[in-house]
Amino acid sequence: MAIISAEQVGNRLNDWRIAIRKHDVQSANAMYTELKQLLQEMEENQEVLTYYSLLEGKYKLMIYERRGKTLKEQTELDCPSKTNDLIEYYFYLYKALYASYNRDYASAIGLFKIAEKKLQNIPDEIEVAEFHTKIANLYMLLRQSLISLHYIQNAVDIFKSHEGYERRLASAFVISAANYMDIGDFTRAENYYKKALHIADSLNDRFLASQLFHNISILYAEAGESKKCIDALEQALSDENYLSSCYFHHTMFMLVKELLSIDERTQALYYFELVNQKHESEKCPIYTAKLNLLYHLYFTEDMSQKAQACFEEISILKELKDAEGACELSALAAKHFEDLGAIHQAYLFLKEAYHMNHPIFEWRNSNEKNEFIVHRFNHCRFRTNSVFQFVK
Structure with missing residues (x-):
């Protein structure tokens, strides 16, 4: 078997990196399969193997974000030697993203700050935009809306000026919308969601559209517009691939909660049954607890038992x-x-x-x-x- 040079594999890894950055799921999946084979035939090179491991982590996070595939426990990587700025940056970025995924926000902030310093040595606008998107997302989750808006506007400006990054622009619009919702500007938030939906329609990306319908339903729930919220959630659930993703549980919880809020108990019970069927093959502990709480809250008659069951789920x-x-x-x-x-x-x-x-x-x-x-x-x-x- 012929030995493949590390340089050849490194070049292909760069192609993979671009596909991941663009959230081009089809191309990234194909390259992932190809690269696993190439690595078996590559000459020994630890730097390329480290680069691959870090990109694999980013790839799996991208698949989680874009297709709702649950992440498994990740292998702990050693800090790379100070030889490659990009690999060093990716190391801290990936650790920050995985900490955020695990809701360890304090660690995530510290790791993002280290990654931001490393980013200064990488003259790549798209890397800057991607970093700003991810740290803006973290600050959005922490309700630091003005800080998040500062970062995400930089990302929007960069993504708009580069072709092929429409999905990343849609992601940035969602973060902007969430921040404006947090500060009570529902009109501007809705406009950003509609811009993102327009991108999904232009790309004919039904899964992306389902994610966006879920997100805009949150805005309608906040605004007290239950009918619009329920309509958006039902549209999110209209895509078959979305139904088989981990996001199904998120959307179903929102739908059941909103139906119960307007006393549509019969329809809510129908969806409870659908979720129970899903749980038989795929457990989701957080949403199991949330839905159990809703069920006890609205359908357990004894007041003391109702309260005890709800506290247990909390x-x-x-x-x-x-x-x-x-x-x-x-x-x-x-x-x-x-x-x-x-x-x-x-x-x-x-x-x-x-x-x-x-x-x-x-x-x-x-x-x-x-x-x-x-x-x-x-x-x-x-x-x-x-x-x-x-x-x-």
Whole structure:
């Protein structure tokens, strides 16, 4: 068997890197298969192998973002020797992205800062745009909207000036929309979503369109437009490939929650059954807990059993590091129990929501329960759990 030079494989890895950056799933998949074979025939070269391992990590993250394929535990890589600026940059970028995927946001910020310093040695506009997109996504998740908007506008300007990066531009529009939603500018947020949907239509990319319909449904839920929210979620679920992705669980949870919010219980029960059938073949612990909580909240009659079951599911969410989900559903439970006249249970869930949203918050005195009763609960102050898709 002829030995292939490391330089030849390195050049092909560069082609793969560009396909990954463009979110060109078809080309990236084909090259991944090709490169695994080439590496078996390549002369020994540790730098090329490290480059491949880092690109493989980026590729798998891209497939998760673009096709909803769940990530498995990643192999821990050693820090590369200071010989190649791009490999060094990718090492810290990938570690930052994987930390963010695992909801370890404190570590992710530190790693992004190291990667940003390494990026200064790489004269590549698209790499700059990609970095700005990913760190903007992190700050968006952390509700640092103005910082996120600063980064994402830089990415938008760069992607607009390069052909072939339409999908990345759509990703940037989603981050912009999410930030404007956070600061209450729903009109501008909707405009950005519509721009992204126009890109998906022009590319005839149904999976991308489904992700976008899911994302815009979050905006409609925030704005209290349940019909538009439900219509968008049903459009998201119209693509067969989307139904077989991990994003199915995200969208189904949103759909069931919105149906229950307008007391469409019969239709919600129909979707509960669909999810249960899906769970038989593919478990998703976070969304199992969320849907179980919704079921107990709306269909368990005994008030004490209802509250206990809901608290158990919230504990599971906290163990799974879904603090936002635990906070949102605690707030939802508080509002629900208040509507039922169960003020004591409502108080406990509202307290839980505040502790999740403000970990250092302490109740000042025993009269706060009475202050809560007078205050009346306002669920709108808690943002709907977003689970924005593909924007990393």
